[in-house]
Amino acid sequence: MSYEKVLQAQRIVIGTKQTVKALNEGQVKELIVATDAEPKVTAKLVNVASESDVPIRYVDSMKKLGKACGIEVGAATVAIIR
Numbered sequence: 001m002s003y004e005k006v007l008q009a010q011r012i013v014i015g016t017k018q019t020v021k022a023l024n025e026g027q028v029k030e031l032i033v034a035t036d037a038e039p040k041v042t043a044k045l046v047n048v049a050s051e052s053d054v055p056i057r058y059v060d061s062m063k064k065l066g067k068a069c070g071i072e073v074g075a076a077t078v079a080i081i082r
Contacts, residue, residue: 002032002057006068011081014069016041019079023048030055030080034062037076045077 006012013022022028023045031049033042035058049056059065062074069075 003068009080013079028079029082032078
């Protein structure tokens with residue numbers, strides 16, 4: 001389900017630094033987090049999203065999430081932008 005949301009999204013942000021920036025600027029509509037990612041990588045993003053009342057969806061695979069984003073490597077998180 002969330003993989004399809006990423007595929008259909010008009011604008012996404014991939015990467016921890018860019019996602020934190022987008023969250024802080026209030027641009028994120030939804031955060032997608034891969035459950036097989038390192039918790040130390042995703043914890044800050046999940047906390048910021050929770051504090052900002054941004055919905056968080058979980059998917060099972062970084063590799064599939066990266067593929068849904070059109071990149072060759074896995075993605076720990078993806079932010080869907082408003």
